[in-house]
Amino acid sequence: MARKTNSAVQRLKQDYMRLKRDPVPYVIAEPNPSNILEWHYCVKGPENTPYEGGFYHGKLIFPREFPFLPPSIYMTTPNGRFKVNTRLCLSISDFHPDTWNPAWSVATILTGLLSFMIEKSPTLGSINTTDWEKRQYASQSLEFNLRDKIFCELFPDTVVEINVELERRKKLDQQSRQQSTTSDMSSLVLEQSQRDQSPLNGAMTNLAIIVGFAAFAYTVKYVLRNIAWE
Template sequence: VEAVPLPSNILEWHYTVVGPENSPYEGGMYHGKLIFPREYPFKPPSIYMLTPSGRFKCNTRLCLSISDFHPDTWNPAWSVSTILTGLLSFMLEKSPTLGSLETSDYTNIRREQKLQQQNALTAEQSDGNTANGNTTNSPVQLRPNCSSGFSNAVINLLVVVVFAAFAYIVKYVLTSGLE
């Protein structure tokens, strides 16, 4: 566990914790930040996890008993070391908290990552078969449904146009009803 303040802001500390042994986080290094209020140590810090861990959402204030979400449970004697030790224990806990991912979310993320790896492997094998002139035995390639940024922009534009048309119709109905 290591934590240091930013040179430009003594109230913002960045930390690195190493995943505990015999846990899903073993071998991982997790980066986050602590934002201390000016009233520290009498008020608790905000805690953020910046590295994806499967337990906490990235760059989201964490709702922990040692964070500013629960100032009533804060103890001014707690140090940065105590806070990070508490964070490690919350990483190992299964109960959901604000800013955390449910286990099923983590499982879904891992499943999606494995599917993407399999799809990449299938694509590589398919490319190799095509390069050799062998297209009859190439596996069927499954690709996730990815939408491009352009199609998202078009959809957003259509939503705005439909909303504007709806607002115009409402305005027309209201003004024609007054005449």
């Protein structure tokens, strides 16, 4: 048993060094400092997908027999694609040891996970939600992960990136509210101006009517007087 564990540890150390030299696009991973058989990963939602802008935390639990047996795969962050804290049934997970290839590495596992995540193929552990719902999960994932102690400890650079993004969103929200307030104030000023001008407009209209009526009366009187003289 110890020999198998040592074999797994050696292989995982090698895979870790390969990941550092040649990272998987959109995915980072770190082993638990106290247990190399437990790895945590973070998927950054790819552009032009419903997951864009989201950060998705999960874990890989490797057996002592790795690389001869595959790991269990879990997703921790709500995402709209997979159930959280549930073993996922993938061809690269322990649900399918018969299809597992010992030559596959941690990078292969992470690449396969990302590929399956952005697809829509159903499997045990997946859920069916709309793209709109997935985008909502993506937006909420940032603050969710910041409440996860392990996530913050293992991915400090990602935590900084998330905080920068949250600050950017906060500023945009403040600007939007200020613009809305300015627009509302402009509308109120315009309405008040129109109300203030209404009595004046009414008075001018009445004056025009009176002047017009007086002119008409004078004209009639002038015509009648000329007729009388004739």
